[in-house]
Amino acid sequence: MTDTEHTENDEDTTGTMYDVVVLGAGPVGENVADRTRAAGLSTAVVESELAGGECSYWACMPSKALLRPAIARADARRVPGLRHLVEGPLNAAEVLAHRDYEAADWKDDGQVAWLESIGAVFHRGHGRLAGPRRVVVDAPDGGRHVLTARHAVVVSTGSRAVLPDLPGLDEVRPWTSREATSAKQVPGRLIVVGGGVVAVEMATAWRALGSEVTVLVRGKGLLPRMEPFAGELVAEALTEAGADVRTGTSVTSVTRENGTVVALTDTGDRLEADEILFATGRAPRTDDIGLDTVGLEPGTWLSVDDSLRVTGSDWLYAVGDANHRALLTHQGKYQARIAGAAIAARAAGVPILESDPWGAHAATADHRAVPQVVFTDPEAASVGLSLAEAERAGHRVRAVDVEFSSVAGAGLYADGYRGRARMVVDLDREILRGVTFVGPAVGELIH
Structure with missing residues (x-):
């Protein structure tokens, strides 16, 4: 059956059959689908939110749209003949409007059209494994569709922000990276909890847009996974820009009183703000995709071999953040290309890995040599x-x-x-x- 042949009988019994079913339509899932479709394999892509994923709507695109004006102004202020022209504040309304444009106003029509243009079938809804090679999709309209994969199911569901276990945090409605990149107005005061990439980039962006920013870092400094001088120089620049950077400080409780966020710290400080951003880590979005139906633990990172096939399985693959190799979009896309090629080769009966360990079917790039950039100033x-x-x-x-x-x-x-x-x-x-x-x-x- 081809990817365009749907019948009610199929959905009621064995389900609509595809060669490949991809869970997650972010840039990684899109790349898998592109490769499997190019190889002639019928492919379904399932997405519970927006096609295009985190990168398009809540990470890479909107964050860079917020940061670019801040960095361009900082650069101009260091160039003779220009600095006097950029002494004023950024036009926040224009910056946010451009951010909205770059995030496609959080509409995925273009991304869905692209998937359809390559011949993939897009299913909007929450997809869960229901045993080997089967995915059940609960659609927004209440319908249910059963998809069966001849050759492979690919998990490309990405990761999510982790919030600390603080009493009453839900009532505070804290920001995560998503709210930080999609907020519709500039908060007068912003507390940023964390010292990693999201924390420093968002502190840079919102400070440049006019927020009074306080950064609370539990450890000794910013950017702890880089050389110490990296965090030191970024902290100096944030401080010079007017941010308050406090290291060795943890939040012990947080409440919202009459609309104001009140955070207490282990150093005895009481801080007030309009919003509080927790940028304190990531977890895999694998907790509600039916891993238990195939003998795997929900909510865990998925271990894979170099063809991106999940350890112990001959049909389940995991690409991008879900396998925890490198939580970076460009690495996820690289893995997606390898996974697509491996799936196509196996579907054609071509032996891989054992006979071609350094070829196009193995993600052998050195995981310790992955380039990355933090877009601060x-x-x-x-x-x-x-x-x-x-x-x-x-x-x-x-x-x-x-x-x-x-x-x-x-x-x-x-x-x-x-x-x-x-x-x-x-x-x-x-x-x-x-x-x-x-x-x-x-x-x-x-x-």
Whole structure:
């Protein structure tokens, strides 16, 4: 049966048959569908929210739309002949309107049309596994559809924000990354809890838009997974921009009193704000997709082999955030291409991995050498291991540090350019174990 042949009888008994069923229509799921359709496999894509996923509506696109004006203004203020033209505040209404445009006003017509243009069948609704190779979709209109996969079911449901276990937190209606990137107005006062990427990017964006921002970090500094100087330089810049950055501070309770958020800390402080953002980690969105019906634990990260097939299964695959290899969109898309190729090869009876371990069917990219950029001012970019990580792994290494202010030409980019680079050199193998850059526009260098 082809992907366009639907009958009531099929749905009432074995379900509509496809070669591949993809759970999740974010950029990762879309890429899987693109590859399997290109290989001639009928493919259904199931999405409970918006086709295009987190990246299009609540992460990559809206966050960069919020951050770009902030960083462009900061850059202009460091260029002779321009700084006097950009001393005023950002036009928040224009920034938010452009953010809305880039997020397609949270409508997925274009993304659905693209899926249909490649020949995939889009099912809107909540999809759950119902045993091997079967997915039950509860549609928004109350209907139920049963999909059966000949060859593969692919989990690409992504991850979600984790909130701490604080009494009464639900009543406070805290922001997560989603609310932080989609808010319709600038809060007068914003508390940001956390020191990772989401925390520092959103602190940068909303401070530039006029919020009084307080950042509360439980640990010693910002960006704890990077070299210490990265967090230090970003913290200095946030402080200079008017944010209040407090390290070694945890929130012990939070309430909303007459519309005002009141947060108490373990240092004895009482803080008031209009909104509070918790950017305290991610968890897999696998808690309600029927993993228990195939012998897996709901709510867990899914372990996979290099063809992205779930450990112990010959038909279930997991790509992107769900397998916890690297929670980055570009890595998820890479995995999606590999998974699509592996599924197509297996469907055609082509043996893979054992005979072709370095070919197009194995995600063998080094998970420790994934480039990433934090779009703050200054930007922080890294690839590979930090010095501490390399030493913990037992490598004999040394750090080579360079102050960008001493590099010829840095002054051409910005007056008083401040930044730093570190290379972690393996003394035995004479290779780089890691590189970190911090400074304006260093995201353009990390590749």
